[in-house]
Amino acid sequence: QKEVEQNSGPLSVPEGAIASLNCTYSDRVSQSFFWYRQYSGKSPELIMSIYSNGDKEDGRFTAQLNKASQYVSLLIRDSQPSDSATYLCAVRYSSASKIIFGSGTRLSIRP
Amino acid sequence: GAGVSQSPSNKVTEKGKDVELRCDPISGHTALYWYRQSLGQGLEFLIYFQGNSAPDKSGLPSDRFSAERTGGSVSTLTIQRTQQEDSAVYLCASSYRASGSYTDTQYFGPGTRLTVL
Numbered sequence: 181q182k183e184v185e186q187n188s189g190p191l192s193v194p195e196g197a198i199a200s201l202n203c204t205y206s207d208r209v210s211q212s213f214f215w216y217r218q219y220s221g222k223s224p225e226l227i228m229s230i231y232s233n234g235d236k237e238d239g240r241f242t243a244q245l246n247k248a249s250q251y252v253s254l255l256i257r258d259s260q261p262s263d264s265a266t267y268l269c270a271v272r273y274s275s276a277s278k279i280i281f282g283s284g285t286r287l288s289i290r291p
Numbered sequence: 292g293a294g295v296s297q298s299p300s301n302k303v304t305e306k307g308k309d310v311e312l313r314c315d316p317i318s319g320h321t322a323l324y325w326y327r328q329s330l331g332q333g334l335e336f337l338i339y340f341q342g343n344s345a346p347d348k349s350g351l352p353s354d355r356f357s358a359e360r361t362g363g364s365v366s367t368l369t370i371q372r373t374q375q376e377d378s379a380v381y382l383c384a385s386s387y388r389a390s391g392s393y394t395d396t397q398y399f400g401p402g403t404r405l406t407v408l
Contacts, residue, residue: 186333212394223382223399224334231394268333278347279324279397283333 184271186282195291199256203269203282206250212272213245213252218284219265227267228254259289293317295400297383303406304373312368312403316385323366324384324397325358334382340366341388373407380404 183206193199201215212231216224228243230236230252236243242255252271256263269282296315304310316323325337336350340360351357355373360366370377380402386395 214397223401225399226396229394229396270334278336278339278350280336281326281334 184269184280184282186267186269186285188283189286190288191285192288192290193259195259195261195289197259199259199263199287199289201254201256201267201269201285201287203252203254204250205252205269205271207271207273208247208250210247210250210271210273212279213243214270214272214279215241215243215252215254216268216270216281217265218268224268256287261289261291263287264289295383295385295398297381297400297403299403300401301404301406303408305408306375307372309369309371310373310405312370312381312405314366314368314383314385314400316364316366316383317387317398318364320385320387320398321363322386322388322395323360324386325366325368326382326384327379328382328402329379337368337381370405373405375407378405378407 185204215228217227218224228241230243230245233245233247240257244253266284266286268284270279272279298313321342323340326334328334338358339347355371358368382402383400384397386397388395
């Protein structure tokens with residue numbers, strides 16, 4: 181059974197600080213990794229995708245992938261109250277396969 | 292351009308009835324996914340269509356669930372003899388995936404909230 185694991189939270193971070201969200205996955209043969217943000221009552225929206233080991237930066241967001249450790253993370257710099265949401269990690273295990281989601285981490289940015 | 296649309300937005304049904312949920316993907320998108328999300332939970336994979344390939348039905352929870360995609364576009368998820376545990380938000384997503392590619396972006400529809408009384 182291929183799995184994607186996340187800490188459910190809630191993770192509380194003060195405004196302006198760095199929020200760090202973590203995700204582990206069970207299958208070494210994984211190719212694509214995604215972070216989605218989901219506001220309450222809304223559909224998920226893609227924040228970042230990463231396919232190679234290392235860091236990928238986009239504005240205040242940095243995705244980090246370590247395939248040897250089967251670990252992917254999302255860093256949010258200068259956290260804003262509008263970043264308060266549930267963050268979903270998702271993994272595709274091969275080019276032909278479905279995308280599996282973790283259960284999400286609820287992030288709360290406190291003013 | 293238009294995004295992924297789903298209908299109905301809300302559906303209330305009685306236990307034992309059949310329901311059909313519809314998804315209109317973004318035009319030209321080759322891949323279509325159905326997920327289910329219960330309150331406060333993550334997304335549970337149900338079924339995946341990619342081009343003309345046989346769908347991946349490995350996430351369908353029982354034989355009461357089925358889905359089809361006609362003409363490579365619109366998809367319908369059918370739940371027969373609904374049960375109370377089927378109550379959830381059903382989300383559809385589509386993406387453009389070239390053959391053999393693993394880089395694509397899923398765009399989600401607004402979902403259908405199903406309530407089984």
